[in-house]
Amino acid sequence: MKLERLIAMIYKLLNHEVLSASVLAEQFQVSQRTIYRDIDVLCAAGLPIVSYQGSSGGYGIIDGYKMDKSLLGAYDIDSLITVLTSLSTVFQDERAQSTIERLQTIAPEHHNSNLAINFDTYRTEPHALLYLRQGITDTKVVHFDYINANNEHTHRKIEPLWLHFKYSTWYVHGFCQNKQDYREFRLSRMMNVQLTTEDFHPHPSTPQNILQTEPEWEKQLKEIVIRVAPQSLAEALDQFQQADKTFQSDGSMIMRIPIYKPLEAKWLWSILLSFGSGAEVLEPAELRVILKQQLEQALHLYKEV
CATH class of the missing domain: 3.30.70.240 (Alpha-Beta Plaits)
Structure with missing residues (x-):
């Protein structure tokens, strides 16, 4: 889960002098390219990350910021706990629950949350989200029957890349083996979702702007x-x-x-x-x-x- 990884990365940077992209990639079991994108996200969020060059270089946080470790205030912690709780409920994610417990240890006492999020799943087939999430994590091919916008019934085999919740509906993005191209599928139209044991390797040409609204x-x-x-x-x-x-x-x-x-x-x-x-x-x-x-x-x- 990207949010969980970003939070864990923040704490690692706060508690270490310098960490290289290769070390972070190994610890989080992702590619170095993913780490570079995560660093960009953290910088955009205002985290004062410094890049060090050389054989012993990597990423760190400026010393003055590390000393007080005041990165997350009560509002931030409450918001993160709320979002992670919602996601951990949907995906039955034990790692997210572990992160929640760590955040709760630094949350102010007697602080009541004023935010609630419901990632509804009633439009999706039972276990579909869990199978797709596992397929993304374990890089396993997923099979399912699908009804498209033209009411055509097809059987699809996809290499799932990420899940997206928008317009009150879940979508999955992935490489469709049937079409040999990237496609987006609406979970409410998916039936008989099956997680296979077939491995796949992410394609080097994975589009990074697939979630963005097309200019046209x-x-x-x-x-x-x-x-x-x-x-x-x-x-x-x-x-x-x-x-x-x-x-x-x-x-x-x-x-x-x-x-x-x-x-x-x-x-x-x-x-x-x-x-x-x-x-x-x-x-x-x-x-x-x-x-x-x-x-x-x-x-x-x-x-x-």
Whole structure:
């Protein structure tokens, strides 16, 4: 777990003069390239790390900072404990629990947490997260059946690289042996997840920006405009928190929402149709046509009623 490794690395640097990237890589069982990225993250977070050159060089923390060891305050410790507790519950991670116990020893007494995080797993198949996490840690191939956005059923074999929690959903990124390329899979669409004993070696061309939003996405955002009736305001706000909102004199709300390819976004259609008569799409006109067609097809299923 990256967060656990970063925390452990902080304490190692605080308690040692200089540690080389090779030593850190061996201790944490990762590549030196990973250590370099971790050091960059710690520097960006404000940790005063110094790089020493030469045969006995490596990384250290400036002496003045090491003396008081005041890196983590009460707020930092509380936040780290909360996040690690959530993750250790999801992944049943004993190492994370060990880190939590160490943090608790330096936490202020009688300090009550005011933060809670729920990494929900109800959308995923039982044990899927655990198998994928183990596959990432042990570099083992994972098999599963998958339903893609076009409702096509395939069987996939992937070399899992990392897990990502976004938009209230878990995703796994990895090298798909079927497609011979990197792919992202949504766990809620995965079935019959199996951890195999087949080893894999990470590819040297692993893309480092796979988690980043593609620049061309912004160019394909199109604003949709909907009128939300008073009885559907709460539901609409839950679904579209980032919308530009304007209340009307009748209690309704006009919402302007930038959406990536809205005329192809079936997930968007489902949300809008779920409002029933509680929301009307005003723009674009093409989206109104699509929703009308969807409603007509649904009504056809119940023509005998």
